[in-house]
Amino acid sequence: MSDKQPLLEIEDLHVRFPLRRNLLGRPTVEVHAVSGVDLTLYKGETLGLVGESGCGKTTLGRTIVGAQKATSGSLRYDGRDLTALSRREQGASRRRIRMVFQDPFSSLNPRMNLRQIIGDPLVATGEARGAELEDRIAEMMRRVGLSPDYMDRYPHSFSGGQRQRVNIARALIVGPELVVADEPVSALDVSVRAQILNLLRELQAEFGLTYLFISHDLSVVENLADRVAVMYFGRVVELAETGALYEHPRHPYTEALMSAVPIPDPSLKGRQGRILLPDELPDPSDPPPGCAFARRCAYAEDRCRTGEIPLADGARCVRSGELDLEGIVEAESSRP
Numbered sequence: 001m002s003d004k005q006p007l008l009e010i011e012d013l014h015v016r017f018p019l020r021r022n023l024l025g026r027p028t029v030e031v032h033a034v035s036g037v038d039l040t041l042y043k044g045e046t047l048g049l050v051g052e053s054g055c056g057k058t059t060l061g062r063t064i065v066g067a068q069k070a071t072s073g074s075l076r077y078d079g080r081d082l083t084a085l086s087r088r089e090q091g092a093s094r095r096r097i098r099m100v101f102q103d104p105f106s107s108l109n110p111r112m113n114l115r116q117i118i119g120d121p122l123v124a125t126g127e128a129r130g131a132e133l134e135d136r137i138a139e140m141m142r143r144v145g146l147s148p149d150y151m152d153r154y155p156h157s158f159s160g161g162q163r164q165r166v167n168i169a170r171a172l173i174v175g176p177e178l179v180v181a182d183e184p185v186s187a188l189d190v191s192v193r194a195q196i197l198n199l200l201r202e203l204q205a206e207f208g209l210t211y212l213f214i215s216h217d218l219s220v221v222e223n224l225a226d227r228v229a230v231m232y233f234g235r236v237v238e239l240a241e242t243g244a245l246y247e248h249p250r251h252p253y254t255e256a257l258m259s260a261v262p263i264p265d266p267s268l269k270g271r272q273g274r275i276l277l278p279d280e281l282p283d284p285s286d287p288p289p290g291c292a293f294a295r296r297c298a299y300a301e302d303r304c305r306t307g308e309i310p311l312a313d314g315a316r317c318v319r320s321g322e323l324d325l326e327g328i329v330e331a332e333s334s335r336p
């Protein structure tokens with residue numbers, strides 16, 4: 001990580017989706033997708049965001065790029081609260097934050113050629129046209145490993161990896177600082193994944209980008225991220241430097257996630273023996289009292305289920321909150 005200057009500070013962010021409303025239009029049942037996230041992204045870093053399907057990763061990413069409205073909380077970008085900006089100011093700030101989506105097939109408009117797809121953000125802002133627009137599209141295509149000769153072709157004639165290059169070019173053409181990459185390689189063949197990850201790395205070094213890298217693939221995240229945030233049921237339950245998190249997970253949920261990652265060196269502590277999690281995630285429209293992980297947690301005590309300990313919360317978890325750094329190794333190796 002570079003200079004440790006905060007770029008994005010997320011504070012007590014909540015995002016809820018109304019499922020049912022009463023006659024006055026007030027929500028009576030809501031999905032709690034993001035439930036009080038505090039997270040800081042530092043300039044130049046890659047922050048991995050992991051957690052099982054449905055835990056709120058995509059919703060958090062979409063809220064950061066402005067594609068989803070926050071229910072409450074704040075998003076401070078370079079010191080300014082994004083939720084308090086006027087529409088025009090938001091537009092300018094949002095150019096500095098762009099998203100790369102998971103599915104390179106459905107995220108590209110099949111009726112637009114590459115010139116239109118990649119150039120669209122520049123056309124929309126009126127930032128470039130004519131020969132300058134053409135030059136910038138060609139330059140960005142070259143930069144992501146696509147020949148500008150393909151400019152008039154349509155997405156269907158490209159492979160998954162090439163389409164993801166198109167997606168990346170479209171995200172980067174307006175010169176963002178922060179890129180939210182939502183599962184950018186999960187839909188790709190294994191052989192292509194490494195190429196796209198290398199490209200992301202190169203582009204980060206060249207343009208000084210900050211990444212929020214969302215993935216359920218813990219091996220990919222370990223490879224790429226400086227720090228990792230673990231999300232469970234709409235909350236960040238653990239956040240640590242990548243090496244520390246993978247070797248000494250503190251939260252029981254992180255421990256279970258990490259136990260499923262294949263390890264190159266079986267002598268490493270903290271990743272032995274897969275922990276199988278019982279049950280599914282609780283219903284996000286009906287959060288349980290107490291810690292949302294308690295029902296699945298091997299260490300849960302009565303107070304975790306009753307509400308004395310709140311929704312899965314790393315700092316106050318009966319297990320991770322009590323462990324000091326020295327204690328973790330011992331606790332790991334004595335795991336049943």
Ligand SMILES: Nc1ncnc2c1ncn2[C@@H]1O[C@H](COP(=O)(O)OP(=O)(O)OP(=O)(O)O)[C@@H](O)[C@H]1O
Binds near residue numbers: 056
């Ligand atoms: N537009 C929506 N309307 C209602 N509920 C939604 C909406 N979008 C997401 N949700 C719900 O919010 C919760 C979090 O979803 P989200 O897609 O953010 O999770 P995720 O961790 O990204 O999962 P995945 O890896 O499967 O994409 C889920 O329960 C999901 O069903």
